[in-house]
Amino acid sequence: MLRAGIIGAGFIGKVHARSYPQVSGAQVVAVADPSRQRAARLAKAFGADVYTDPWQLLKRRDLDMVDICAPTPLHHQYAIGAMRAGKHVLCEKPIARTLAQAKRTVEVWQETGVQFMVAHDLRFCPDYRRLKAVVDRGDIGQPQMAYAARLSAFPNWSWQNWYANEQLSGGLLVDMAIHDFDFLLWLLGPAQTVFTRGVKAPNAHFHYAHATVRFQSGALALIEASWAHPKGYRFRQTLEVMGTRGVVNLDSDSANSLVTVTSGGQRIEESPLPEDDYVLEIRHFVDCLARHQSPEIPPEEAISALALALAARTSLLKGKPVAVPEAL
Amino acid sequence: MRVGMMSYAHLHAYKYSAVLKGLEGASLVAIADEQPARARQAAKRFEVEQVYSDYQELLDCSDIDAVVICSPNAQHAAQAVAAARAGKHILCEKPLATTVADAQRMIAAAQQAGVILQTAFVCRYDWTLVLAREKVLAGAIGKPLALSGFNRGNCPPGWFTDPEQAGGGAVLDHSVHLTDLFRWFLDDEVEEVYAQAGTLFHPKLKVDDCGLLSLRFRSGVIASVDPSWSRPPSFPTWGDFFLTILGTKGVLSTSDARQVVSVYGSQRGRQRLVWEPWGADYDQAMVEDFIASICQQRPPHASGEDGLRALEIALAAYQSAKSGRPVRLRS
Numbered sequence: 001m002l003r004a005g006i007i008g009a010g011f012i013g014k015v016h017a018r019s020y021p022q023v024s025g026a027q028v029v030a031v032a033d034p035s036r037q038r039a040a041r042l043a044k045a046f047g048a049d050v051y052t053d054p055w056q057l058l059k060r061r062d063l064d065m066v067d068i069c070a071p072t073p074l075h076h077q078y079a080i081g082a083m084r085a086g087k088h089v090l091c092e093k094p095i096a097r098t099l100a101q102a103k104r105t106v107e108v109w110q111e112t113g114v115q116f117m118v119a120h121d122l123r124f125c126p127d128y129r130r131l132k133a134v135v136d137r138g139d140i141g142q143p144q145m146a147y148a149a150r151l152s153a154f155p156n157w158s159w160q161n162w163y164a165n166e167q168l169s170g171g172l173l174v175d176m177a178i179h180d181f182d183f184l185l186w187l188l189g190p191a192q193t194v195f196t197r198g199v200k201a202p203n204a205h206f207h208y209a210h211a212t213v214r215f216q217s218g219a220l221a222l223i224e225a226s227w228a229h230p231k232g233y234r235f236r237q238t239l240e241v242m243g244t245r246g247v248v249n250l251d252s253d254s255a256n257s258l259v260t261v262t263s264g265g266q267r268i269e270e271s272p273l274p275e276d277d278y279v280l281e282i283r284h285f286v287d288c289l290a291r292h293q294s295p296e297i298p299p300e301e302a303i304s305a306l307a308l309a310l311a312a313r314t315s316l317l318k319g320k321p322v323a324v325p326e327a328l
Numbered sequence: 329m330r331v332g333m334m335s336y337a338h339l340h341a342y343k344y345s346a347v348l349k350g351l352e353g354a355s356l357v358a359i360a361d362e363q364p365a366r367a368r369q370a371a372k373r374f375e376v377e378q379v380y381s382d383y384q385e386l387l388d389c390s391d392i393d394a395v396v397i398c399s400p401n402a403q404h405a406a407q408a409v410a411a412a413r414a415g416k417h418i419l420c421e422k423p424l425a426t427t428v429a430d431a432q433r434m435i436a437a438a439q440q441a442g443v444i445l446q447t448a449f450v451c452r453y454d455w456t457l458v459l460a461r462e463k464v465l466a467g468a469i470g471k472p473l474a475l476s477g478f479n480r481g482n483c484p485p486g487w488f489t490d491p492e493q494a495g496g497g498a499v500l501d502h503s504v505h506l507t508d509l510f511r512w513f514l515d516d517e518v519e520e521v522y523a524q525a526g527t528l529f530h531p532k533l534k535v536d537d538c539g540l541l542s543l544r545f546r547s548g549v550i551a552s553v554d555p556s557w558s559r560p561p562s563f564p565t566w567g568d569f570f571l572t573i574l575g576t577k578g579v580l581s582t583s584d585a586r587q588v589v590s591v592y593g594s595q596r597g598r599q600r601l602v603w604e605p606w607g608a609d610y611d612q613a614m615v616e617d618f619i620a621s622i623c624q625q626r627p628p629h630a631s632g633e634d635g636l637r638a639l640e641i642a643l644a645a646y647q648s649a650k651s652g653r654p655v656r657l658r659s
Contacts, residue, residue, distance in 0.1 A: 230469075
């Protein structure tokens with residue numbers, strides 16, 4: 001049984017924590033968060049130890065892996081710290097806030113020889129996975145275009161609202177659209193140029209953006225990201241890939257297999273899968289540790305996703321198309 | 329109202345003809361087509377006696393009030409200018425023309441002759457889109473922030489993929505409907521266009537078969553368009569049409585894929601899913617409105633100027649795709 005420590009007991013920390021009971025090879029033994037109360041709330045279910053200082057957690061010698069769920073700008077410090085302490089690292093996306101931080105993290109990973117995976121959970125979503133398999137099987141011929149959308153009301157749950165602080169989060173392109181950037185890179189190969197337009201919330205962050213990406217293969221993609229949808233809007237993610245011989249698409253709006261309508265007209269839609277993408281992602285990482293195999297998402301690919309997201313952000317800020325840098 | 333059809337090169341000509349046959353207060357009296365066989369066939373189908381292979385002969389008929397132009401795009405200008413000079417009102421298939429100069433000539437000729445020049449922006453008559461616009465104007469979603477439009481189709485046959493006759497490919501063919509709707513919804517003009525275009529699905533074509541447009545309006549509203557011919561032959565219908573408008577207080581989406589019946593059958597021995605639409609017939613509404621605007625001597629709902637504006641956006645998209653840079657439109 002691998003012993004895991006979670007750093008960050010906020011929104012995504014909670015999501016990760018509740019997945020561990022379904023991962024047979026690992027148990028959560030430590031949780032760190034600047035808020036003792038929040039850390040304690042997560043730790044309670046596992047009887048795990050509580051830390052307000054992540055560095056104290058990293059000092060524990062009995063930890064095999066660290067699961068980093070802290071805000072983006074802290075990823076690289078904790079990832080590097082954990083690697084230096086000989087712990088395997090599962091780190092929330094994006095890999096880091098800047099390319100320099102990301103590259104440094106990968107350098108340390110290579111020096112230390114621990115296992116390292118960035119949690120691009122979309123790669124473990126059953127619908128996205130099936131779509132990828134269909135494309136890889138050649139059913140739609142050569143994939144030439146894609147449209148990916150990630151639409152949501154503003155996520156108002158982040159710690160001190162750090163999502164809205166673009167210096168910290170990188171904004172919706174680096175925090176949210178990076179899911180689609182990563183998946184499209186996985187599908188279509190390296191990106192060449194990106195052009196982005198966006199709309200700002202009054203005197204605040206960008207809350208809607210569309211990006212057009214040309215890939216080195218010549219393929220084109222449109223990526224739409226919104227935090228500007230109305231309150232109460234059900235989060236929606238869609239992906240369509242168009243090939244020389246066909247089209248394949250998925251849409252979270254039509255993904256719920258159980259619909260209940262109660263007296264009064266309330267409609268409840270559910271997708272009662274036994275395990276979600278987070279369980280599959282953590283289980284994959286834990287299985288890789290147990291079997292000494294490399295995880296499915298190489299850290300270099302997480303850097304490529306960040307490079308594309310940051311290039312998209314630069315384009316948004318400058319109003320010009322931007323060449324996507326070679327990641328490493 | 330006596331109407332003549334100018335060319336059946338565009339398949340919409342058959343729908344417009346059928347509508348004209350059924351309209352009270354209008355009749356389809358003459359057909360001109362440079363392909364005599366096609367002209368004869370249409371004349372037989374729509375029971376029309378006057379058949380010409382020379383467009384000018386139709387325009388010389390003094391008893392014809394109006395014409396519908398469905399020739400290949402590059403021929404629109406010459407035919408429309410000749411029709412205007414002959415005093416005929418004009419309903420012209422989109423895109424209005426293939427160059428800005430041609431579109432301007434058409435507009436000027438119509439103005440000079442005092443005839444109506446209407447661009448066949450049929451989406452303006454789609455009940456779903458009409459209601460969507462009313463709701464947006466009534467503030468149902470607050471102030472519009474961003475629009476996205478999709479009009480992806482099969483690869484069309486024949487002259488549509490001939491650069492000389494079509495003047496462009498998918499970007500020109502399909503972007504104009506959406507950009508016209510954007511302008512109509514927002515009552516605003518596009519300020520800057522960025523676009524990518526390519527021939528990615530049918531590599532033998534001499535025109536683009538796909539593209540992506542990113543637009544910014546003067547008000548700061550932004551919009552994206554996917555006009556690609558990316559639907560495979562196995563797609564359940566000719567193509568799709570989606571429009572989404574995100575506002576400060578809500579979001580509104582339209583889809584043409586909902587008002588269909590799904591047929592799991594075999595067509596010509598080929599088994600596939602087919603979507604048969606049951607929504608309202610907006611071709612009928614458009615042709616009726618064309619006739620009504622002539623009778624009432626009022627401007628049409630989509631003018632030649634509207635056709636020109638949409639054309640300008642598409643041509644700017646090609647310019648941007650070529651240069652790799654955003655293109656600013658004239659103000």
